Amino acid sequence: xxxxxxxxxxxxxxxxxxxxxxxxxxxxxxxxxxxxxxxxxxxxxxxxxxxxxxxxxxxxxxxxxxxxxxxxxxxxxxxxxxxxxxxxxxxxxxxxxxxxxxxxxxxxxxxxxxxxxxxxxxxxxxxxxxxxxxxxxxxxxxxxxxxxxxxxxxxxxxxxxxxxxxxxxxxxxxxxxxxxxxxxxxxxxxxxxxxxxxxxxxxxxxxxxxxxxxxxxxxxxxxxxxxxxxxxxxxxxxxxxxxxxxxxxxxxxxxxxxxxxxxxxxxxxxxxxxxxxxxxxxxxxxxxxxxxxxxxxxxxxxx
Amino acid sequence: xxxxxxxxxxxxxxxxxxxxxxxxxxxxxxxxxxxxxxxxxxxxxxxxxxxxxxxxxxxxxxxxxxxxxxxxxxxxxxxxxxxxxxxxxxxxxxxxxxxxxxxxxxxxxxxxxxxxxxxxxxxxxxxxxxxxxxxxxxxxxxxxxxxxxxxxxxxxxxxxxxxxxxxxxxxxxxxxxxxxxxxxxxxxxxxxxxxxxxxxxxxxxxxxxxxxxxxxxxxxxxxxxxxxxxxxxxxxxxxxxxxxxxxxxxxxxxxxxxxxxxxxxxxxxxxxxxxxxxxxxxxxxxxxxxxxxxxxxxxxxxxxxxxxxxxxxxxxxxxxxxx
Numbered sequence: 175x176x177x178x179x180x181x182x183x184x185x186x187x188x189x190x191x192x193x194x195x196x197x198x199x200x201x202x203x204x205x206x207x208x209x210x211x212x213x214x215x216x217x218x219x220x221x222x223x224x225x226x227x228x229x230x231x232x233x234x235x236x237x238x239x240x241x242x243x244x245x246x247x248x249x250x251x252x253x254x255x256x257x258x259x260x261x262x263x264x265x266x267x268x269x270x271x272x273x274x275x276x277x278x279x280x281x282x283x284x285x286x287x288x289x290x291x292x293x294x295x296x297x298x299x300x301x302x303x304x305x306x307x308x309x310x311x312x313x314x315x316x317x318x319x320x321x322x323x324x325x326x327x328x329x330x331x332x333x334x335x336x337x338x339x340x341x342x343x344x345x346x347x348x349x350x351x352x353x354x355x356x357x358x359x360x361x362x363x364x365x366x367x368x369x370x371x372x373x374x375x376x377x378x379x380x381x382x383x384x385x386x387x388x389x390x391x392x393x394x395x396x397x398x399x400x401x402x403x404x405x406x407x408x409x410x411x412x413x414x415x416x417x418x419x420x421x422x423x424x425x426x427x428x429x430x431x432x433x434x435x436x437x438x439x440x441x442x443x444x445x446x447x448x449x450x451x452x453x454x455x456x457x458x459x460x461x462x463x464x465x466x467x468x469x470x471x472x473x474x475x476x477x
Numbered sequence: 478x479x480x481x482x483x484x485x486x487x488x489x490x491x492x493x494x495x496x497x498x499x500x501x502x503x504x505x506x507x508x509x510x511x512x513x514x515x516x517x518x519x520x521x522x523x524x525x526x527x528x529x530x531x532x533x534x535x536x537x538x539x540x541x542x543x544x545x546x547x548x549x550x551x552x553x554x555x556x557x558x559x560x561x562x563x564x565x566x567x568x569x570x571x572x573x574x575x576x577x578x579x580x581x582x583x584x585x586x587x588x589x590x591x592x593x594x595x596x597x598x599x600x601x602x603x604x605x606x607x608x609x610x611x612x613x614x615x616x617x618x619x620x621x622x623x624x625x626x627x628x629x630x631x632x633x634x635x636x637x638x639x640x641x642x643x644x645x646x647x648x649x650x651x652x653x654x655x656x657x658x659x660x661x662x663x664x665x666x667x668x669x670x671x672x673x674x675x676x677x678x679x680x681x682x683x684x685x686x687x688x689x690x691x692x693x694x695x696x697x698x699x700x701x702x703x704x705x706x707x708x709x710x711x712x713x714x715x716x717x718x719x720x721x722x723x724x725x726x727x728x729x730x731x732x733x734x735x736x737x738x739x740x741x742x743x744x745x746x747x748x749x750x751x752x753x754x755x756x757x758x759x760x761x762x763x764x765x766x767x768x769x770x771x772x773x774x775x776x777x778x779x780x781x782x783x784x785x786x787x788x789x790x791x792x793x794x795x796x797x798x799x800x
Contacts, residue, residue: 177623177679177682177683177686177726178682178686179604179685179686179687179689179690180690181607181689181690181693182686182689208620308497308498309501311498312498312501312502312505314777315498315499315502315774315777315778316502316505316506316770316773316774317735317736317737317739317773318736319736319737319739319740320735320736320739320754320770320773321509323739323754323755323758323766323770324506324509324510324758324766324770325509326758327510327757327758327761327763327766328509328510328511328763400624401624403626404624404625404626404627404629405626405736407626407628408626408627408628408740411628411740411743412739412740412743412755413759414758427628427632431632434635434636434640434641435640435641438636438640438641441632441636442636445629445632445633445636448626448629449625449629449633452624452625452626452629453621453624453625455624456620456621456623456624457620457621457624460620
């Protein structure tokens with residue numbers, strides 16, 4: 175499922191494998207430049223999104239006195255004003271949190287649902303396995319944006335609907351990856367042994383299966399987060415995310431797209447921020463994926 | 478002869494599976510738009526609607542009938558080509574969607590015809606020159622581009638080529654009724670490039686990953702030992718086998734591309750079904766929204782089926798196992 179070649183995986187030496195699985199994953203990911211650069215970019219953008227509002231010169235929904243809409247940068251408004259004469263810099267500093275929180279919550283819900291389905295399918299095998307995975311196929315056939323628009327058509331643009339739509343479309347891939355990784359673990363001796371001595375099924379799934387498939391899932395979560403930031407910002411850009419007068423990166427682009435020739439900043443600033451946030455998270459995701467494949471290869475090669 | 482029989486059987490099985498998937502999807506689409514708790518008529522007309530106008534719209538949407546009857550009337554209409562009447566302009570939905578569909582399919586066709594061969598050869602070449610400067614550069618560039626949402630790419634291209642930096646290409650398309658997409662070659666450039674940037678990086682990365690793995694396999698080593706040139710080893714022995722996983726993943730990602738089309742069409746005001754979907758959701762035009770969502774799901778099921786068939790045709794091992 176991943177687009178990283180096994181041959182590009184990070185080498186993991188034998189001594190390291192004795193440490194906890196997550197520490198091995200993170201230290202192998204940290205060895206690569208891409209992870210460090212990606213994490214740096216991501217932290218910078220998360221910092222702007224979370225703490226930017228503390229240093230914003232104006233309230234985000236107030237006009238700057240004495241300045242017209244689409245005013246060029248000046249000493250009163252360092253990056254000029256937007257379509258309604260509000261300070262671009264302040265709206266930018268306030269507008270990242272919504273993108274981050276919405277995509278984060280949707281990714282967390284979607285991954286949890288998908289991992290649950292994938293673990294159940296891999297452990298139960300047989301008919302339930304088929305049924306669960308076929309259901310996932312149905313959800314794959316509707317793209318996130320289309321499902322979100324479908325729900326918005328009935329109920330109107332609501333944030334909880336947006337989260338549900340993005341979570342439901344995050345679920346099927348997470349389920350496929352979990353099932354793929356767990357299918358092989360289910361066959362191992364210690365799972366059989368745990369079954370034989372009568373350990374409850376729920377406990378086997380949580381304490382034997384889940385820890386053994388955590389590496390690829392952490393990589394997938396990061397890559398999905400990167401993708402969902404784009405989906406959430408895209409829906410706001412289309413006008414189905416946060417509603418005016420909220421300050422939101424996607425909505426800023428929507429509101430100021432017509433003034434691009436007069437005042438590019440209210441469009442450029444959020445575009446650059448969304449681009450950097452998605453690139454940063456996907457660099458980290460790629461680093462984690464290479465580390466996860468290295469761990470997987472070490473395991474199969476070592477047996 | 479036996480090959481054909483095995484292949485036909487396989488296609489029929491996949492076709493049935495696709496139809497079942499599509500049927501369940503139609504139930505979800507219907508449930509999401511018509512059977513959700515709450516009154517669709519009220520949400521369309523708003524709080525200030527009079528009881529009479531609510532009753533009229535309910536009758537027009539068929540909301541006064543039992544849910545199962547509503548679903549049956551809608552889904553049987555899909556087969557007879559009667560998808561209801563658009564609430565936005567009172568024209569048959571089939572006609573409204575049909576005219577816009579030409580635009581979307583033409584855009585997808587042009588973008589796909591350029592980006593799929595380009596992505597595949599870029600990936601294969603990177604794999605052959607693994608760890609060279611060329612491979613490193615391609616790898617960094619595709620990793621960055623793969624992450625970018627389509628609207629970010631689209632607006633950036635509009636900033637560079639049509640508004641702020643240069644003024645060489647139009648960023649929106651203004652069409653006359655009854656005209657066809659190929660009458661606007663200049664307006665097509667930016668939407669097509671946006672889609673190419675969305676498809677090429679992913680295809681190239683998958684293709685590189687599967688080619689790298691195949692180049693390390695025994696039979697490729699065998700071909701090398703026989704003294705074949707590296708170029709021949711790559712294109713004759715490695716690439717055909719690396720195509721199979723590429724097709725599979727490409728089909729899966731076309732579902733995301735269908736979502737991307739909605740955004741790209743909205744950025745460039747391109748009058749395809751993606752923009753129509755956005756307009757219809759804003760106008761609460763349920764029959765049109767349902768029809769487009771079902772079409773996008775069907776497009777995905779069909780592309781997936783084609784990818785499965787293409788996989789069988791390009792991989793000799795699977796081809797023989799079906800006999």
